Amino acid sequence: MSCPHCETTGKIRTSKTVTVTFRELYFACPNFMCGHTWKASLAFVHTISDSACPKLGVQLPKAPIPVPANDRQPATHAVTPRHNANDDEIVPGKAVAPDQS
Numbered sequence: 882m883s884c885p886h887c888e889t890t891g892k893i894r895t896s897k898t899v900t901v902t903f904r905e906l907y908f909a910c911p912n913f914m915c916g917h918t919w920k921a922s923l924a925f926v927h928t929i930s931d932s933a934c935p936k937l938g939v940q941l942p943k944a945p946i947p948v949p950a951n952d953r954q955p956a957t958h959a960v961t962p963r964h965n966a967n968d969d970e971i972v973p974g975k976a977v978a979p980d981q982s
Contacts, residue, residue, distance in 0.1 A: 884910040886917050896923075901939065 884891050891908035898904050902925035910917040927942045 882908060882921060884908075884912065884915060884917050885919070886910070887912050887915040889915065891919070894918075901925075902941070 882891050883889065887910060889910055889912040891910050894907050894909045896904050896906045904923040906921045906923055908919050908921060925941065927944045929944050
């Protein structure tokens, strides 16, 4: 994490476990001209891949299942059937005369 003042990459000096899924991190800016110190948080969001050795009693949220892009929004318009480009009736086996225009 960069220092919000001088943008030098900060160094974690210590951290404190608050819960199994939350830690408080204490940073110091290594830029001696800046000297800023700050506290940040590190939190568990969700499981992407289950553990091969899960701890009994620990229940963690799973990543939401993504919805395919074409399934996100229901159709808001009626689908109309397609028609031939011209109005001529097509009869199987009947020859069509070339256009005289």
